[in-house]
Amino acid sequence: MSSPLYWQTSGSGPDVVLLHGWGMNGAIWQQTVEQLSQYCCVHVVDLPGYGHSRDTHADDLAAMAELLMAQAPQTAVWIGWSMGGLIASHLALYYPQRVSQLITVASSPKFSAENMVGGRPWRGIQSKVLAEFTQQLKKDFNNTIEQFMALQVMGSPSAREDVQALKQAVLSRPTPNSDALHYGLNLLAQCDLRQDLIAIEQPFLRIYGRLDGLVPVKVAADLDRHLPHSSSVIMTHSSHAPFITEPQLFVKEVIEFIEHNRHARTV
DSSP states (O other): OOOOOEEEEEOOSSEEEEEOOTTOOGGGGHHHHHHHTTTSEEEEEEOTTSGGGTTOOOOSHHHHHHHHHHHSOSSEEEEEETHHHHHHHHHHHHOGGGEEEEEEESOOSOOBOBOOTTSOOBOSBOHHHHHHHHHHHHHOHHHHHHHHHHHHHTTOTTHHHHHHHHHHHHHTSOOOOHHHHHHHHHHHHHOOOTTGGGGOOSOEEEEEETTOSSSOTHHHHHHHHHOTTSEEEEETTOSSOHHHHSHHHHHHHHHHHHHHHHHHHHO
16 A cells, blocks of 8 residues: 655645645745745645655556545645646546645646647647657656756746756655656646636636746646636746746735635635
């Protein structure tokens, strides 16, 4: 039987759960937790196969969701960064009573690019790039993760500092297991929640980095049209890790969204 996931909890107030992205772990949220826990009860988890949860296995979204729900707060605002956004979106769809609000950060319902014949192309990561990462992962784990971290901050005016922050977080906990990394890349390559997201009824905020090379900022406008019930924020100076590049602004946007929707429910 799988061991339980590793969780950390800080602060008091409305429950908020933070989900990290591919190749990372919960330590990447440290700066966010320090600020957000002044207003909320913040729960950070290492996803199955990552960090202190590296010996816990889940090979599909349903299994991952079951593990998360077993230990998560009864009801919470779920915030998912990058691949974590796919997971948080899945939870909002399949466990709606447990997800009061949904916030995705530098995420997309479909990470891989799609060239439509006679229609609007879907912007994302080229399938060739994802395939190359999969191949490189088998040969050189450390170099592959490092390349991916560099991609995440590329274009940011604070890229050097941002990549150091990511590295420090990743290295502070056990390295992810290879099965989880391969599953994560498959998820990024194959998952498509574009149609599913139309069914989300919870308050839904999407946060993007204007300089993001993995989730192009034009995805925001595409989803504004596709998901008119949701709202979006574009952080001007950020690439793929806006909560690291513009931490104060990121937390401000999150708190304003949470408080606005809590107030709206009580009026």
